[in-house]
Amino acid sequence: MPIFYQKEDSRQVHTLDVPEYVTLVEIVRSVSGGVEVDLKVFEEDGDVVLTEEMLVEILRSKPHPKLHFHSHHELKVTVHFNGREITRTAPPAMTIHRLKQWADDRFGIDAAHAPEHVLQLSGTTERPAGSTHLGTLTPKHQHHVSFDLVPNERFQG
Missing domain, CATH: 3.10.20.90 (Phosphatidylinositol 3-kinase Catalytic Subunit; Chain A, domain 1)
Structure with a gap:
């Protein structure tokens, strides 16, 4: 399943093909090039950092989820x-x-x-x-x- 995302210090819209049962940690690791980093994950125009449960719901309910990865909460x-x-x-x-x-x-x-x-x-x-x-x-x-x-x-x- 493809997800679309943007991240700090990069204006490009990226795509990532993830398996149906991917975890938040696995997505963050993929976005950061396999390096362990503390990135917060948001849904586009979302106000809160996503939890594992929230991510699962977004992946189930949206055909093309749009996410944002950033090192700061706000x-x-x-x-x-x-x-x-x-x-x-x-x-x-x-x-x-x-x-x-x-x-x-x-x-x-x-x-x-x-x-x-x-x-x-x-x-x-x-x-x-x-x-x-x-x-x-x-x-x-x-x-x-x-x-x-x-x-x-x-x-x-």
């Missing part, structure tokens, strides 16, 4: 907009899409105007796709990521 996330700053802790498996919805709500941006802004990594021009896991944007062993909420560029012609 990340510190900061979003800047119009001279204001908001901060929260977030699971590494949270997607950019979900973070954007939270930021729009906290900054009071209504649904009609929300598409006019996108999240951009602070200090860069990079605008990660909505499906990107926050944990992929942190360098190895770090747990902070910062964004600017900026106007979405539109070409008029």
Whole structure:
């Protein structure tokens, strides 16, 4: 059975073919290249670290599970907009899409105007796709990521 996953310090979506009765330890070992490491496993957009029982349920119920592997339970996330700053802790498996919805709500941006802004990594021009896991944007062993909420560029012609 194939699973799809992302992990810290790698924006690539990886696939792993696992047997039907795989354990959490076996999956972590496969993802880490056979090395014993302390990686936490999350379901995509999930808020909690998966237990063995939770993993079994996900593998049984989802035809193409999406997981995230990270060394931290949570990340510190900061979003800047119009001279204001908001901060929260977030699971590494949270997607950019979900973070954007939270930021729009906290900054009071209504649904009609929300598409006019996108999240951009602070200090860069990079605008990660909505499906990107926050944990992929942190360098190895770090747990902070910062964004600017900026106007979405539109070409008029």
